Amino acid sequence: MNIQARKVSLKRIRIDENCGIHQLATKLDASLDAESIQKIVEFGMKSTCSGKQLAQTVKELEDRKKKLENDFREIALQCIKLESKYVGLRTQIGKIFRDNLVQVFHLCSRTPNGIHERLARDELIHKYIKLSKSQ
């Protein structure tokens, strides 16, 4: 059962909107109802760092995150280029394979003329039937 539901007696305190509390809560998507305030304060009491140290750590982490985001964007762009080349090739191969398979079916109905033609014909039929089964 939460604090609001238990109708806990509240003490209203006034804070400056620009003191940072409001902005931090927004960034964290944290509520500032009585129950959340209780948890946030308890969390603050457990901290071994000062507000100044924590603010410095947050700044350093935000800078690091920005740098990582930039690196990620560059790497992602590089990956997209390579991936599109790969996908394009795969599509092209799929199309040629299907065309060849159709031609192989046509070839099945033909009688080979000579040993070399028969060998080439049998090899292609065997290869494409096997490939079509594995797909």
Added chain:
Amino acid sequence: MRLTHTRNSNVKLGVPRDLYEKIGNQEKIIELMRIGLLSLRVASLDREIADLVERTEALKKRIVELPYETEKLNKRLEEFIKDQKTLETLLNVRR
């Protein structure tokens, strides 16, 4: 957020009275809230950074794999094009 706006860009927050009495004054509560929120922000940033590092590593791995995979596809494409020509020849011979 349960905030009550007052004049002069101030907001009012409802603090449980027992917590207020335990801590004793408003400034201390605000400072503890700031420390609590900053600690949560540090934890949140740590998670976001770990996630970014993990996703970046996965992309780097894919970048290493892709040229090799593409080369394999190139070889297969050459092979299918060669088959295509052989098939055309075999089918034309019989016409």
